[in-house]
Amino acid sequence: MKIKKLLTTVLIVFTITSPILYLTEVSSFLLFDGSCGSDVTNTSSKIGNLQDTAYTYTGVDCVVYDYGIVPDDDVTIVVIDQGLSGDGWEYLEDNAVATIEIIGFLTKDENDTLKWITDPTDSYLDDQIYTNHGLMVCSVLASIARDVKIIFIDLDYSNDPYGFELDDYSLWEWIEDYQSTYDIDIISTSCSWHVDFMSQAIEQIWDNLISNGVVMLSSAGNAGNYLNYVYWDPSCYPQYYSQWYCVGSVDHETRENTSHPDIDSDKDSVSSFSSWYENNETGNHIVNWLEPGNGIPVLTLDPPDDFEWEYAWGTSFSTPYLAAIIALIITKYHDGIGSSTDPSVQKVVEILLYASSRGTFHQKQGYGYVDAYLACGKAYTEGVLAS
Amino acid sequence: MMKKQFNFLVILVLLLTVLLIPLTVGSEDIPIIASRISDVTEISIINDIDLNKPNNTLFRINTTVEILNRCSENFTVYENAEYYPKIVIGVSFVNQSLDLEPRIISFDAGTDYTYTPAITTEYESLLFYINQSDLPYLPDGNYTVLRPINTLYPSNAELLPVQFQVSFGVADFTYANFTVLTIPSDETVSSVHYLIFGLLFSFLIVLTRRASKFHEVKNEN
Numbered sequence: 186m187k188i189k190k191l192l193t194t195v196l197i198v199f200t201i202t203s204p205i206l207y208l209t210e211v212s213s214f215l216l217f218d219g220s221c222g223s224d225v226t227n228t229s230s231k232i233g234n235l236q237d238t239a240y241t242y243t244g245v246d247c248v249v250y251d252y253g254i255v256p257d258d259d260v261t262i263v264v265i266d267q268g269l270s271g272d273g274w275e276y277l278e279d280n281a282v283a284t285i286e287i288i289g290f291l292t293k294d295e296n297d298t299l300k301w302i303t304d305p306t307d308s309y310l311d312d313q314i315y316t317n318h319g320l321m322v323c324s325v326l327a328s329i330a331r332d333v334k335i336i337f338i339d340l341d342y343s344n345d346p347y348g349f350e351l352d353d354y355s356l357w358e359w360i361e362d363y364q365s366t367y368d369i370d371i372i373s374t375s376c377s378w379h380v381d382f383m384s385q386a387i388e389q390i391w392d393n394l395i396s397n398g399v400v401m402l403s404s405a406g407n408a409g410n411y412l413n414y415v416y417w418d419p420s421c422y423p424q425y426y427s428q429w430y431c432v433g434s435v436d437h438e439t440r441e442n443t444s445h446p447d448i449d450s451d452k453d454s455v456s457s458f459s460s461w462y463e464n465n466e467t468g469n470h471i472v473n474w475l476e477p478g479n480g481i482p483v484l485t486l487d488p489p490d491d492f493e494w495e496y497a498w499g500t501s502f503s504t505p506y507l508a509a510i511i512a513l514i515i516t517k518y519h520d521g522i523g524s525s526t527d528p529s530v531q532k533v534v535e536i537l538l539y540a541s542s543r544g545t546f547h548q549k550q551g552y553g554y555v556d557a558y559l560a561c562g563k564a565y566t567e568g569v570l571a572s
Numbered sequence: 573m574m575k576k577q578f579n580f581l582v583i584l585v586l587l588l589t590v591l592l593i594p595l596t597v598g599s600e601d602i603p604i605i606a607s608r609i610s611d612v613t614e615i616s617i618i619n620d621i622d623l624n625k626p627n628n629t630l631f632r633i634n635t636t637v638e639i640l641n642r643c644s645e646n647f648t649v650y651e652n653a654e655y656y657p658k659i660v661i662g663v664s665f666v667n668q669s670l671d672l673e674p675r676i677i678s679f680d681a682g683t684d685y686t687y688t689p690a691i692t693t694e695y696e697s698l699l700f701y702i703n704q705s706d707l708p709y710l711p712d713g714n715y716t717v718l719r720p721i722n723t724l725y726p727s728n729a730e731l732l733p734v735q736f737q738v739s740f741g742v743a744d745f746t747y748a749n750f751t752v753l754t755i756p757s758d759e760t761v762s763s764v765h766y767l768i769f770g771l772l773f774s775f776l777i778v779l780t781r782r783a784s785k786f787h788e789v790k791n792e793n
Contacts, residue, residue, distance in 0.1 A: 380676075
């Protein structure tokens with residue numbers, strides 16, 4: 186009789202637990218709000234009014250939505266990325282949620298001639314094959330630095346018919362030549378390269394740009410390891426150069442049971458995929474800062490021709506996030522000083538450090554994330570003091 | 573005596589359950605997704621004024637890549653970035669002062685790719701520098717080229733490289749083949765799993781009822 190009772194108990198437990206186990210299994214495929222890959226609901230509130238936790242975490246909602254601060258006309262960001270379609274360009278300039286102003290698209294044609302395009306309907310743009318990453322990166326800028334001026338520089342990627350190589354001197358020469366004309370203040374790129382491409386000539390241009398107040402930002406990379414190794418080789422350029430500031434990803438909320446179990450997020454931690462670097466010999470602190478990059482709203486193109494906001498992940502998005510905050514910082518500095526005189530790179534870094542979540546450097550976290558509200562207040566004060 | 577036999581049978585059934593379940597899920601150990609370099613179509617030296625670096629020779633290797641989805645349904649893999657190209661190269665040079673530097677760029681956004689069942693063929697071309705100028709051909713050494721896949725999740729992809737040994741400019745290639753082309757779908761594995769559970773528990777119920785009846789008859793006697 187004891188055995189019968191035991192077996193009955195086992196059967197009952199099995200009967201009860203089976204559906205629970207099944208449901209648990211199924212739930213792992215459900216996308217929770219904020220999960221990577223899921224659509225952003227109520228975009229007008231979450232992105233338009235910056236109420237998504239990806240924004241409230243750093244206080245950009247307070248700066249942009251509550252106080253209505255937008256970059257002024259004397260701030261321009263250069264985005265170096267794989268491409269941008271004409272449709273994406275038009276949508277970024279004209280949608281109901283968050284917009285930017287793209288003043289030009291620079292590429293290098295098949296004959297190695299520079300091509301400057303200012304019209305999104307230019308049919309030359311149609312030949313690009315890879316454009317979605319550029320769209321996503323620009324949309325992060327649009328969500329935070331409203332209507333900021335953008336120059337898009339097109340990289341040659343895969344079997345795209347045209348574009349620059351990252352080590353092309355003419356790319357950097359063009360930026361230097363037109364830095365003053367277009368008020369270029371920030372360069373943001375979300376790619377990692379295996380090749381140590383810095384030549385003395387390119388290094389000289391970078392130094393000149395820094396002297397002119399241009400802040401250069403690059404993504405930390407997503408290999409989630411030291412030096413961003415991809416099999417046998419580190420993929421750490423331009424991050425490793427001391428002229429560049431490197432941006433990793435911080436988890437702005439805790440999420441579990443997403444469709445990507447390896448990138449579950451743990452609030453306030455550096456994201457599991459965010460790579461890091463350290464060079465004690467040169468005292469070069471990289472990663473420098475973290476910004477939200479695990480479950481951040483981006484604009485994507487879902488064929489056929491349907492733009493939508495969804496949550497994405499990657500240090501690709503942490504980088505324009507910080508670029509957008511720096512655009513706001515420079516604007517507030519302009520307000521404080523009462524002119525379009527830009528702060529030096531050193532001054533911008535000083536402001537960022539003042540508003541960083543960490544007071545000390547950490548190998549994986551740098552100085553943490555930047556409180557946008559604190560940073561903008563500090564920038565205004567610094568501007569007033571400099572006036 | 574009967575009670576002892578019954579207890580023995582219960583233990584036997586439980587043991588069988590414990591032993592058989594791992595066998596039914598064992599097929600999951602074979603990665604669903606796999607990649608292999610099926611052909612190296614060309615290795616050449618490139619002279620491009622935009623790409624050349626001082627004191628280096630630039631090479632290009634063209635490959636044919638196969639991605640195998642062993643499942644009967646589409647399978648999505650998660651990569652931690654968009655890579656170009658999607659192959660990597662490793663080398664052990666005879667001359668250890670040499671170094672190889674591939675031209676690989678990644679855009680740092682998490683990216684999903686979906687593969688249809690069976691084999692998908694891709695063509696990948698990789699440029700790489702070797703830090704010696706005017707090399708007439710690939711330096712002596714053992715080279716490995718593979719196509720990483722599923723760099724994020726699940727990470728148990730099978731990567732079959734091509735390995736080649738170069739000696740005085742002559743390369744000897746060794747290609748790996750996929751050993752298992754298909755595996756049962758999750759549904760099939762689950763069905764077998766549940767079937768075994770069902771059979772074993774049915775068997776236990778029958779045994780229980782028989783034992784009860786035997787005890788009842790025994791008590792009546």
